[in-house]
Amino acid sequence: MMTQTEFPYLGLKASTDPDQIAERLRCQPQVFEFFTTPADVTPAGVAHLRAMIAWVQQTTRRIVIHHPMSWHGGHVEIASDDAALQAFVEASTTALLQVARDTDTQLLLHGSYNEPAARIQAEFGSVAAGRAAVLAQLDHWRDVGGDRIMFENSISPTFPYTDPAFNAVLLAHHYRLAYDTSHTFIAAHGSNDVLAASLRQLAPAVVHYHLVDSQGLRHDSLPLGQGKIEWARVWPLLNPQATNIYEITLADQLDSTAQRESHAYLERIKQKAARS
Template sequence: MFQPQLGLKGSSSREQIDDRLRYQPQVYEFFTAANDFTPAGYQHLREAIQYVQSRGVRHIVLHHPMSFGEYHADVVAPEKDYPELYRFIEKTTTQLLRLADDLDVQVLVHGGYAGPTVEHMVALYPSVQAARDAVYQRLDRFARAGGDHIMFENSIAPVFAYGDPAQEDEILAHHYRLAFDTSHCFIELHGDNQGLQASLNHLAPNVVHYHLVDSLGQTHDSLTLGTGKIDWAGVLPRMNPQASSIYEINLHDQGNCQEQLASHAYLSRLAVQLTKQEDC
């Protein structure tokens, strides 16, 4: 069974990093933004990664920036309609993969986001399947460039979501290294715990990283574990025990990761209970 690990998320700011490092995490995931890809910002990010590594954190993930200007960084965006966004995604993915290769860290790219803008982008294609195929073609190229340094995360958008076995089979056929966000899948399934568990089972061999997040199953609420409707006792036994994980929780104060720590405490207690039940 998957054993909970302390995986924390923050930016490249020293304040956030030092707050997380106080608790000696096994995993640190950097939230990046557009300003991390200016010449000065990129150097700052490199130095921040090296600083976290110097403090003994061996597993580091670089989360591709979520947005560019007014848009989410949706890989489905056609180049002819969104040339600046398209080039931004290309450039930043290349820069992150350079860091990953130089510093032996991981890069996480979203397969999609949710909302009216992505719906408009998908509508530019002849069909949803055509939009998905365009996403797969782009991710195939990123996967070839990144090798064992890149992974792709599920969304709530129709182009790269977990929850539908047929779409999961399409994704598995590409042999991607996968990141699994529990809340995204749960929301995609409108709060269906059995569906979430089936998806976890189906994709587990390809999952290398988890975003552990609770949810009420309706909107992107990013709740502390144990405060939503996800059945975590059903989740833990279905996770890939070789994968890394972080707690991707909305924080009241970005300089204080208490909600992430509370999530870890909750999952650790549950893991102990489940282990005892197995031993009986």
């Protein structure tokens, strides 16, 4: 069983590119997350992903597969009136769930991304209807994926973690949640109070964290300590039974220094809290 003493983990992220994976593995991560693209869910891509998972599993057992973020130049919205996009979501999620089952790993699926309110209104008629459409999809994948699937929050109004009433609905649906700290902070317009309340409310359902800083204005994916998130407040509110990675934008995909320095930063926060 995972414990407060172990958490947070050195969690690193990479694509399925062998050079990126080799660089991460030299750092001996305790958690590894694969960033995938549509190319990774073709038959050849799935075979390559399986081989890369087997390689990582030689040293790292806690592995998350991140469902593709983009498709044909746009974000992959799981609730959409685009039939072709819906077909891609169905096929890709089904394929990656099978990989997760076969390899004893986890699949992360986004509830939404950053669809603007005007688009939501045009497509669904209202934000409430858009949320209902997202929940219907998440219910389906919860039932299909069981303990192999988790759902990540977004900046979009259709799947944020900033609304206590909506959070209560998510808890009632018994979802396994992935929590991106920066997404909540941005959706909360830079409010650490909203972030803290959200972390506290949803902690029992969170199984995986994307720990990342932000200025709270846009999707900037900053190293911890370089944004405006108050990590000394955040740290005690995290669920120590979850896993985590540091989802930091890298200037060079073959150099994970910013991810590793973020882990060192949070370790210092943890140690200071333990002494107080």
